[in-house]
Amino acid sequence: MAARVLVVGESTGDLLSASTAKCVACAREIAPDVEVAVFASRAAPVAAAAAALAGVTRVLHVEWPAPALAAALAPEVARLAAGFTHVLGPSSTFGKDLMPRVAALLGVGQISDVMRVLDPQRFQRPIYAGNAIATVRAPAGRTVVATVRLASYAAGAAAREAAPVDARAPVGAPPSHTRFVELRSQRADRPDLQTATRVVAGGRALGSTDNFARLYELADELGAAVGASRAAVDSGFVPNELQVGQTGKIIAPELYLAIGISGAIQHLTGIKDARTIVAINRDPDAPIFEIADVGLVADWASAVPELLAALRAAPR
Amino acid sequence: MVCIKRVVDYNVRVRVKPDGTGVAVDGLKMSINPFDEIALEEALRLKERGQAGEVLVVSIGAADAQQQLRTGLAMGADRALLVEAAAPLEPLGVARALHALVARERPDLVLLGKQAIDDDHAQTGQMLAALWDRPQATFASRVEIAGTHATVTREVDAGLEVIEVDLPAVVTTDLRLNQPRYVKLPEILKAKKKPLDVLRLDSLGIDARAEIVVERVDAPAPRARGIRVRDCAELVTVLRQRGVL
Numbered sequence: 001m002a003a004r005v006l007v008v009g010e011s012t013g014d015l016l017s018a019s020t021a022k023c024v025a026c027a028r029e030i031a032p033d034v035e036v037a038v039f040a041s042r043a044a045p046v047a048a049a050a051a052a053l054a055g056v057t058r059v060l061h062v063e064w065p066a067p068a069l070a071a072a073l074a075p076e077v078a079r080l081a082a083g084f085t086h087v088l089g090p091s092s093t094f095g096k097d098l099m100p101r102v103a104a105l106l107g108v109g110q111i112s113d114v115m116r117v118l119d120p121q122r123f124q125r126p127i128y129a130g131n132a133i134a135t136v137r138a139p140a141g142r143t144v145v146a147t148v149r150l151a152s153y154a155a156g157a158a159a160r161e162a163a164p165v166d167a168r169a170p171v172g173a174p175p176s177h178t179r180f181v182e183l184r185s186q187r188a189d190r191p192d193l194q195t196a197t198r199v200v201a202g203g204r205a206l207g208s209t210d211n212f213a214r215l216y217e218l219a220d221e222l223g224a225a226v227g228a229s230r231a232a233v234d235s236g237f238v239p240n241e242l243q244v245g246q247t248g249k250i251i252a253p254e255l256y257l258a259i260g261i262s263g264a265i266q267h268l269t270g271i272k273d274a275r276t277i278v279a280i281n282r283d284p285d286a287p288i289f290e291i292a293d294v295g296l297v298a299d300w301a302s303a304v305p306e307l308l309a310a311l312r313a314a315p316r
Numbered sequence: 317m318v319c320i321k322r323v324v325d326y327n328v329r330v331r332v333k334p335d336g337t338g339v340a341v342d343g344l345k346m347s348i349n350p351f352d353e354i355a356l357e358e359a360l361r362l363k364e365r366g367q368a369g370e371v372l373v374v375s376i377g378a379a380d381a382q383q384q385l386r387t388g389l390a391m392g393a394d395r396a397l398l399v400e401a402a403a404p405l406e407p408l409g410v411a412r413a414l415h416a417l418v419a420r421e422r423p424d425l426v427l428l429g430k431q432a433i434d435d436d437h438a439q440t441g442q443m444l445a446a447l448w449d450r451p452q453a454t455f456a457s458r459v460e461i462a463g464t465h466a467t468v469t470r471e472v473d474a475g476l477e478v479i480e481v482d483l484p485a486v487v488t489t490d491l492r493l494n495q496p497r498y499v500k501l502p503e504i505l506k507a508k509k510k511p512l513d514v515l516r517l518d519s520l521g522i523d524a525r526a527e528i529v530v531e532r533v534d535a536p537a538p539r540a541r542g543i544r545v546r547d548c549a550e551l552v553t554v555l556r557q558r559g560v561l
Binding site: 012067069070071074092093094096097098099100101102103104105107108109110111112113122126127128129130131132133134135136137138139142175176177178179180181182183184185194195222240241243246247248254255264265266272275276277278289291292293294295296297298303306307309310311313 | 324326327328329330332339350351406407408411433434435436437438439440441442443444445446447450451452453454455467470471472473474475476477478479480481482485491492495527528529530531532533534535536539540542543544545546547548549551552554555558560561
């Protein structure tokens with residue numbers, strides 16, 4: 001049977017999220033033609049945006065009053081899944097919330113965080129926070145439900161011609177047991193740690209909350225978010241939400257600057273997808289240097305002001 | 317009801333077996349999955365605030381998961397239940413087992429970690445909620461119980477989403493929800509006297525066969541070897557050359 005792939009589109013407000021184009025890119029490794037389901041209000045430009053992605057042959061626009069909650073959405077997606085061999089969603093919080101609920105309604109397992117498609121039934125995915133890569137095979141003759149690891153895919157080109165949009169009303173009534181209250185977006189002066197392209201992080205070596213504050217100046221110079229090792233969090237220098245690592249945030253910025261961080265395994269796990277890792281540590285044998293692209297053996301207290309001076313002085 | 321999984325401790329570096337059959341876990345320190353520990357801590361706090369009558373801690377897995385259940389009892393759970401399974405289960409199998417337990421135990425709230433740090437599936441809670449046809453509140457960073465419903469703050473990509481769910485419901489916990497307590501020695505001794513029941517997976521009458529085959533497990537491609545620089549000026553020069561700055 002030829003593969004038929006449905007991508008569950010994600011939208012934020014009235015806009016199609018970038019995650020959808022990445023899912024379509026993954027889906028095209030399974031089959032050349034992809035259909036996308038979007039859940040949005042009638043007027044939202046979400047369906048048109050999905051229809052403009054290369055490889056998309058049809059958009060199913062389910063007219064949906066925002067916001068979309070998993071408990072309400074899952075039965076709709078499970079109904080739409082009929083006739084498809086694969087149903088893919090993004091491994092964003094939206095997709096992680098929704099897709100396992102869809103899989104369970106369909107009575108199948110889910111393949112989480114697909115990073116590579118080997119063939120329509122075989123996929124690679126990270127386990128142990130990326131410290132190992134599993135090759136898994138989905139059973140033949142069952143719907144394959146999967147989420148797509150967004151860091152592994154780039155959005156494809158725009159289509160030459162927009163795909164047709166098939167608008168429809170939802171089939172079922174949403175359950176009353178789950179109610180949306182509000183969304184508080186975290187708008188701040190500083191970039192968000194999870195999505196920042198640059199991150200400056202400090203460890204236990206900084207010694208105090210006051211010393212840690214000196215990293216903020218460096219972060220502001222770089223336009224970076226601030227993170228911390230678990231040791232720094234456990235020492236009470238910074239709040240929990242700054243923790244980077246397997247039990248904190250797993251991040252993949254363009255630049256990760258680790259200052260006074262020795263590099264416990266669980267911390268390294270949280271940063272190893274960063275494009276460039278820079279480590280500044282007094283101890284030349286610190287494990288952080290094993291994965292750093294650029295290392296500097298220096299005490300943080302002298303290095304931070306020197307680095308600030310070098311950033312401000314050097315010609316761009 | 318709190319569901320915990322026995323996993324390799326988060327501080328241990330795992331190694332992939334050279335023959336590609338999996339990750340070598342023999343002899344490694346094993347712990348409660350950290351996110352599940354947060355789930356248990358939250359249940360204990362609900363009880364301490366008078367919002368929960370009893371805290372039941374359950375695990376689905378091999379016999380040695382009794383160690384982690386004992387730790388859960390030492391943290392303060394009232395009783396423990398192990399569903400002993402001969403082979404590892406997939407999240408759907410675990411969710412089916414939990415669904416069977418929910419029918420027996422009739423909890424008002426099921427708490428579990430948002431994901432286990434070994435397989436990183438992040439599926440079980442959502443699957444249980446689907447099978448049970450009850451609300452789910454995943455990635456919780458705040459849980460407030462008020463009568464017959466709970467208000468849960470969820471950590472989502474766009475910020476913090478607040479939803480209200482009728483009880484019973486399934487809540488999966490994120491890191492920021494709380495800091496689990498340390499277990500004190502007298503509690504460990506006391507926990508030995510608390511009830512820990514063992515059920516066989518077969519007795520639940522569910523289909524828990526694994527369907528997704530793990531063909532092999534490989535180590536990730538290693539990072540290219542890095543360089544050392546002498547000072548901050550050289551560091552800035554190197555980063556500019558590489559187009560990072």
